[in-house]
Amino acid sequence: MSPQKQVIVHGAFDDLRSGHLRFIEEASRFGDVTVALWSDEMIRSISGQSPKFPLAERSYFLNAVRYVARVLAWSGAAEVNALPMLEGLEPQVWVDVEPLANSVRETYCRRRGMEYCVLPPQQMDGFPAPPAMPSTPGRKKVIVTGCYDWFHSGHVRFCEEVSAYGDLYVAIGNDRNIQLLKGAGHPLLSEAERCYVVGSIKYVKQALISSGEGWLDADPEIQWLKPDIYAVNEDGDKGGKRDYCAKRGIEYLVLKRTPAPGLQIRSSTDLRGF
Secondary structure (H helix, E strand, O other): OEEEEEEEEOOOOOOOOOOHHHHHHHHHHEEEEEEEEOOOOHHHHHHOOOOOHHHHHHHHHHHHEOOOEEEEEEEEOOOOOOOOOOOOOOOOEEEHHHHOOHHHHHHHHHOOOOOOOEOOOOHOOOOOOOOOOOOOOOOOOEEEEEOOOOOOOHOOOOOOHHHHEEEEEEEOOHHHHHHHHHHOOOOOOHHHHHHHHHHOOEEEEEEEEOOOOOOOOOHHHOOOOOOOOEEEEHHHHOOOHHHHHEEEEEEEEEEEOOOOOOOOOOOOHHHOOO
């Protein structure tokens, strides 16, 4: 088998959303993706504004994406039509999006013997379900449930922590049930988009959409999956989940909401504003 090509993408990747993930996923079809991540200073130099999320938080999130091989911080000059000189970086392919593509970048790549691949917007349409990763023989199965409407570093950290207890499966609340539980204006994003985002995280074996209703909307999925552990954070310890697990012999695990080291606590409610 021939070695994977080194692929590079670069940008701010601030407030990482499904569009970013679709772009990186498509870029990963060319080889192993390195993200040259703009520093906070570089973003301010280019846009005139500070990033919504600091470099450490953006890097932590990107490193958790299953389509990313590595993340390197780019703290040099703000030259958006060139690539950074970073140790160990010898890319063979620069993948770009059509709105940002230009002849300067194309010439830059040609002079260095690199491929310059431009992705048209339609190539990144839709939210294909990330394939389920193979289960690990002998490991317990863990399920978590939730809305995951504005996915952030706190969600990533929760997935990371829970995955230490076993293979992690995430049941995403269906649109109808989220509106029933949370009211008008919820969810912001469709169930397909939310499922895609969560399924793109490397700590998650599989993301699926719940088919029930109420706080125990994932009951049909739990009956199918037969998990050993049902994990929640402190905010999610409600709705009869504890009794539900006791009756079915499922271990019930409550984790505290703690951010990754050096990062601040995030809340979807705060980010949404309601």
